[in-house]
Amino acid sequence: MKKIQIRCPYCGAKATLRPSSAVYGNAAKKEGYLYVCDRYPKCDAYVAAHRKSRLPMGTLANGDLRHKRIEAHKAFDWMWRSGLMSKRQAYKWMQAKLGLNEKQAHIAKFSEYMCDQLIAICTQAYDNIRAA
Ligand SMILES: [Zn+2]
Known part of the structure; x- marks a missing residue:
């Protein structure tokens, strides 16, 4: 360890x-x-912490940020849970949309600002689907 x-x-x-x-x-x-x-x-x-490696999953978060990350996860997980894309594709999509590399594209590492950005692009994607 x-x-x-x-x-x-x-x-x-x-x-x-x-x-x-x-x-x-x-x-x-x-x-x-x-x-x-x-x-x-x-x-x-x-x-x-990760169960096996016991390395931190991201950066330490206070109550507000933890809440934001949960919201961002809900919005993002819908993208792949809905079957719209695979989980892997969803992460690729997030990276492209937010200009992140693979290492950065983890909600546990996000600031409140990044959470807001992610929620915004997911909301926009739902709206596009609904309008289609
Ligand atoms: Zn402290």
């Missing part, structure tokens, strides 16, 4: 890999790990 050092983009403190129960309490449905800001809960920033 590779140990990596990441910092909280909000307060600059270190983020530590902790079991998700540290944040979700006993309500944590699935075991898993999160990178949590060392100033948590004063600083409400964390991000999920």
